[in-house]
Amino acid sequence: MGACLCCSIEQWRDLPRHLRIHDFVKSYKPQNDEVGSLRILLLGPIGAGKSSFINSVESVVKGRICGRSLTDAASAGSSYTKKYKTYQINKGSQSHCSFVFSDTMGLETGTGGVHVEDIKLALKGHVEEGYQFNPDRQLTEGDDSYNSFPSLSDKVHVLVYVVSANSINIMPDDMFNKMRDVRLAASEMEIPQLAILTRVDEACSGVQEDIHKMYKSRHLKERLEELQKQLGISENCIFLVKNYTSEIETNDKMNAHILCALRQMIHFGEDFVNNQ
Numbered sequence: 001m002g003a004c005l006c007c008s009i010e011q012w013r014d015l016p017r018h019l020r021i022h023d024f025v026k027s028y029k030p031q032n033d034e035v036g037s038l039r040i041l042l043l044g045p046i047g048a049g050k051s052s053f054i055n056s057v058e059s060v061v062k063g064r065i066c067g068r069s070l071t072d073a074a075s076a077g078s079s080y081t082k083k084y085k086t087y088q089i090n091k092g093s094q095s096h097c098s099f100v101f102s103d104t105m106g107l108e109t110g111t112g113g114v115h116v117e118d119i120k121l122a123l124k125g126h127v128e129e130g131y132q133f134n135p136d137r138q139l140t141e142g143d144d145s146y147n148s149f150p151s152l153s154d155k156v157h158v159l160v161y162v163v164s165a166n167s168i169n170i171m172p173d174d175m176f177n178k179m180r181d182v183r184l185a186a187s188e189m190e191i192p193q194l195a196i197l198t199r200v201d202e203a204c205s206g207v208q209e210d211i212h213k214m215y216k217s218r219h220l221k222e223r224l225e226e227l228q229k230q231l232g233i234s235e236n237c238i239f240l241v242k243n244y245t246s247e248i249e250t251n252d253k254m255n256a257h258i259l260c261a262l263r264q265m266i267h268f269g270e271d272f273v274n275n276q
Contacts, residue, residue, distance in 0.1 A: 013215040016260035025259060026061060026091050028266055029098045030273055034152045037088070038099040038269035043119060043182060044162035045175055046106030049198035051081060052243035053162060054101045057262055058089050059244050060255045061097060081105050084122060084131040084145075099266060102156065105133040109174045115139075116178050120185045123159065125150025152276055157269040159186045161195040161231060165203040165223045165240070176230045183231060190275075192268035194237045195227055196261050201242050211253045214240045239264070 030038060042050040058066040068087065081103050089097040102122065105114035117138040121127050131145035139146055147154060161179055163171075186193055197220070201208045204217045214220055224238050239261035242254055 016256040021259040032273040041102040041156040048162045056243040123156045125154030159193045164199045165197040166199040
């Protein structure tokens with residue numbers, strides 16, 4: 001493969017250090033006694049890599065490839081995730097990390113995909129585990145899956161938008177409108193928000209050769225700036241990530257970028273629950 005011209009600019013972000021962040025992630029405990037685990041909700045278009053990111057985090061923590069959150073490489077046009085499901089990250093010896101991921105049905109254009117109002121209810125802790133998302137009807141008070149009295153642990157502590165770097169430049173306005181709708185609601189609740197751009201290797205050939213070239217990539221810088229423009233999230237709250245999808249072994253370079261994003265999610269979530 002020839003030289004990648006898009007990776008010829010000066011490095012625009014420092015590379016993360018893997019081992020130090022790994023120790024922090026595994027040893028983290030919330031200071032607020034009302035919260036057993038930080039709740040991180042992932043939201044994004046279908047196929048953006050929400051479930052793959054959960055698997056990637058567990059792969060990093062355990063040091064081997066994991067696939068507990070089901071993904072579908074052949075899925076086209078509809079979300080593979082149908083239920084509201086929470087994932088604990090196993091760190092071995094029958095113990096778990098002190099943060100969880102809430103996975104959701106993917107956003108779609110038009111009336112398909114997860115109902116935006118259901119996401120807003122999830123932010124407030126009103127959506128019960130296992131709720132079957134219905135694009136045609138939002139969850140309402142009185143339904144079996146509606147939690148009328150959510151605890152602080154039930155509520156979302158960090159909202160993370162997951163968007164593919166390979167497709168952000170062709171995403172329809174309708175998709176961004178839905179994410180902005182949720183963003184406004186989360187902001188009113190003072191829930192911290194971050195974003196991750198996945199599939200960076202598909203968006204830039206140079207990154208396929210070396211994952212650390214992602215912060216020298218002109219294409220990826222432009223994609224990050226596009227997401228920043230569309231959602232209004234500051235640049236230092238947007239992270240570039242390559243999920244584990246084709247690999248059969250973990251490696252420190254990929255781990256470092258996944259852990260860097262995760263550390264900031266934990267920091268933001270910790271700040272939020274301490275202010276409650």
